[in-house]
Amino acid sequence: MVEPIIQIRGVTKIYHVGVEVINALRGVELTVPEGEMVAIMGASGSGKSTLMNTLGCLDRPTAGTYHLGGREVSNLDAAALAQVRNEEIGFVFQSFELLARLTALQNVELPLLYSRGKSWGWARERRRMAEEALDRVGLSDRMDHRPNQLSGGQKQRVAIARAIVTNPRILMADEPTGNLDSVTTEEILSLFSKIHTAGQTVLMVTHENEVAAHCQRVVRLRDGLVLSDTPSSEDPTVGPFVRAHGRAA
Amino acid sequence: MLNPLFYYESVVLALRQIWANKMRSILTALGIIVGVASTTAVIAALTGLKTKVLSEFETFGAARLYVLPSRPEGMPRNLFPWEKIRLKATEAIALKEQCTALKGITPISETSLSVQSEAETLEGVSVTGIWPAWHATENRQVIHGRPFSQQDIDNARQVCMVNDLAVRDLQLPLEPIGEHLIIGGRRFLIVGVVETITERMTGFNTISAEVFIPFSLMEKFQDRDFFMRFVAIANSPAEADEARSEMSRVLRKIRGLSSGDPDTFRVQAIDQFIDQFKSVASGITAVAGGIVGISLLVGGIGIMNIMLVSVSERTREIGLRKAVGATPTAILLQFLLEAVTLCLAGGLVGVLIGQAFAIGVSHIPGANLDQAGVPAWAVLLAFLFSAGVGVVFGMFPAIKASRLDPIEALRHE
Numbered sequence: 001m002v003e004p005i006i007q008i009r010g011v012t013k014i015y016h017v018g019v020e021v022i023n024a025l026r027g028v029e030l031t032v033p034e035g036e037m038v039a040i041m042g043a044s045g046s047g048k049s050t051l052m053n054t055l056g057c058l059d060r061p062t063a064g065t066y067h068l069g070g071r072e073v074s075n076l077d078a079a080a081l082a083q084v085r086n087e088e089i090g091f092v093f094q095s096f097e098l099l100a101r102l103t104a105l106q107n108v109e110l111p112l113l114y115s116r117g118k119s120w121g122w123a124r125e126r127r128r129m130a131e132e133a134l135d136r137v138g139l140s141d142r143m144d145h146r147p148n149q150l151s152g153g154q155k156q157r158v159a160i161a162r163a164i165v166t167n168p169r170i171l172m173a174d175e176p177t178g179n180l181d182s183v184t185t186e187e188i189l190s191l192f193s194k195i196h197t198a199g200q201t202v203l204m205v206t207h208e209n210e211v212a213a214h215c216q217r218v219v220r221l222r223d224g225l226v227l228s229d230t231p232s233s234e235d236p237t238v239g240p241f242v243r244a245h246g247r248a249a
Numbered sequence: 250m251l252n253p254l255f256y257y258e259s260v261v262l263a264l265r266q267i268w269a270n271k272m273r274s275i276l277t278a279l280g281i282i283v284g285v286a287s288t289t290a291v292i293a294a295l296t297g298l299k300t301k302v303l304s305e306f307e308t309f310g311a312a313r314l315y316v317l318p319s320r321p322e323g324m325p326r327n328l329f330p331w332e333k334i335r336l337k338a339t340e341a342i343a344l345k346e347q348c349t350a351l352k353g354i355t356p357i358s359e360t361s362l363s364v365q366s367e368a369e370t371l372e373g374v375s376v377t378g379i380w381p382a383w384h385a386t387e388n389r390q391v392i393h394g395r396p397f398s399q400q401d402i403d404n405a406r407q408v409c410m411v412n413d414l415a416v417r418d419l420q421l422p423l424e425p426i427g428e429h430l431i432i433g434g435r436r437f438l439i440v441g442v443v444e445t446i447t448e449r450m451t452g453f454n455t456i457s458a459e460v461f462i463p464f465s466l467m468e469k470f471q472d473r474d475f476f477m478r479f480v481a482i483a484n485s486p487a488e489a490d491e492a493r494s495e496m497s498r499v500l501r502k503i504r505g506l507s508s509g510d511p512d513t514f515r516v517q518a519i520d521q522f523i524d525q526f527k528s529v530a531s532g533i534t535a536v537a538g539g540i541v542g543i544s545l546l547v548g549g550i551g552i553m554n555i556m557l558v559s560v561s562e563r564t565r566e567i568g569l570r571k572a573v574g575a576t577p578t579a580i581l582l583q584f585l586l587e588a589v590t591l592c593l594a595g596g597l598v599g600v601l602i603g604q605a606f607a608i609g610v611s612h613i614p615g616a617n618l619d620q621a622g623v624p625a626w627a628v629l630l631a632f633l634f635s636a637g638v639g640v641v642f643g644m645f646p647a648i649k650a651s652r653l654d655p656i657e658a659l660r661h662e
Binding site: 053056058059078079082083085086087091093097099101110111113114115162166 | 568569574575577578579655656659
């Protein structure tokens with residue numbers, strides 16, 4: 001059996017907000033093999049954001065284990081987690097999070113600035129990698145534009161290029177189409193599908209069935225626990241969209 | 250190990266940040282700019298003054314020695330009455346004959362007398378008794394006629410020299426050689442005119458009419474135990490020390506002082522004045538240093554304030570950078586470099602303003618600051634201090650930025 005990219009066992013997360021104790025995750029089990037495209041769904045407060053942050057190494061679980069590409073990462077310190085994020089994970093956010101002062105190309109180069117001990121440290125190599133990533137998202141002609149000169153869809157393409165520029169093991173997207181109109185949403189989702197088809201593992205948090213329909217698998221959370229974990233075509237609400245669009249492999 | 254390009258890009262980013270917030274940056278760096286500029290200017294002026302004074306000393310003063318009567322400290326007055334410690338012309342003669350390291354020596358005594366020419370009578374004119382060596386010790390030359398000869402001194406001839414201000418004030422002919430003056434009721438023949446030196450830092454500036462007479466005639470106008478000093482000049486500045494000890498030895502012998510007795514006179518070389526000047530100059534430098542310390546403290550607090558604002562304004566950016574892999578150290582360095590860059594930019598502007606000041610004061614006529622300039626060490630020090638302020642006062646905001654939680658930071662509005 002091939003080693004899964006993500007394997008979490010009994011993950012819990014407890015927050016203390018003042019005197020209140022919030023059990024955001026209560027023992028989540030999840031395994032994602034390489035090359036899958038998974039939608040994580042759930043109502044607000046279900047724990048999907050917390051799960052996403054944990055899987056993205058932005059946060060450590062209170063208890064449980066997390067193996068990322070076979071390596072235990074749940075007990076790493078802040079600096080080591082930063083390195084894991086840099087090398088293994090690419091993030092796409094709902095509100096793009098591009099730096100306004102930098103050009104599209106410079107935004108894409110940003111993760112490479114923080115990578116260490118790699119040949120892509122050199123300016124020319126970094127530029128080449130960033131150009132290649134922008135080419136993959138179809139923005140070769142907008143490299144020197146600043147974010148305020150780009151449309152919402154173009155901004156999200158730059159953000160996707162920034163996420164894939166380091167060839168991460170996992171591409172994580174948190175409501176990536178939440179700020180986009182339906183036409184642009186469709187474009188961005190096709191882009192994700194295209195990247196996924198090229199072999200990229202993708203995790204996507206969404207509450208929209210149309211978006212989840214682009215994924216192979218749907219994991220639903222409720223009250224900090226996995227409610228259901230099915231192929232998207234078998235999910236009661238996502239399934240009809242899958243069949244309607246004839247998507248998902 | 251961080252990518253070396255990271256440092257470069259952090260500095261570029263910092264410069265871009267400074268440029269994007271020009272007004273804010275200027276106001277923030279103002280404390281540093283003012284501190285560095287004022288200190289640089291003070292140091293430049295002092296350095297100029299020092300160079301000027303020392304070169305004055307060098308050119309004519311380094312070989313100069315002064316002999317003054319001096320009552321030993323802490324000794325009862327009655328043991329050392331004035332007639333025992335006062336200098337006498339015979340002592341000057343002995344020094345002249347016995348000190349091989351001396352090029353020349355002159356006793357000097359001053360008084361004021363009424364001086365009368367054919368056209369004018371002036372009261373209270375400065376009359377100085379000298380020997381021919383005076384021209385060498387004071388570096389003032391005869392511009393018309395001749396200096397005193399040894400015969401003038403030995404035979405107490407009633408001859409005199411005047412400066413050109415005396416020529417003007419006494420309404421003498423422009424070349425007054427051969428004219429007569431009535432000085433203190435005695436008739437003197439004018440044999441020479443001495444140059445008037447108005448622009449000199451050391452010694453006494455000549456600002457009024459002066460008359461010079463052979464020293465041997467001075468006793469006619471003075472009390473019995475009148476005050477005189479000796480001014481001598483050594484063969485070369487290198488022999489000044491030797492000349493000093495030689496003179497001391499000769500004088501002690503004449504005065505019959507045995508080895509345990511204290512000196513009843515003082516032989517002073519110009520280097521003591523130089524030391525005095527240097528200690529004053531370093532005192533001023535220390536005060537300037539204190540001023541810069543205070544203004545850098547104020548400037549540093551400004552820097553800290555603006556860096557805290559910057560960290561809170563850019564919380565989302567910090568969150569994003571952390572999400573894509575910036576370690577706490579990388580964020581710390583980024584903000585620290587930004588603070589240091591801001592301070593160095595302020596330091597640079599300060600040094601430039603200070604330099605402009607230095608050039609400005611060097612053109613003030615008569616201020617003796619024409620040598621003013623910012624020395625390299627001061628520029629280096631200014632930058633070191635500026636960078637230090639950046640590190641010290643940028644540290645707290647940078648640590649704050651580095652400790653931000655990436656999730657919280659990305660949620661920040």
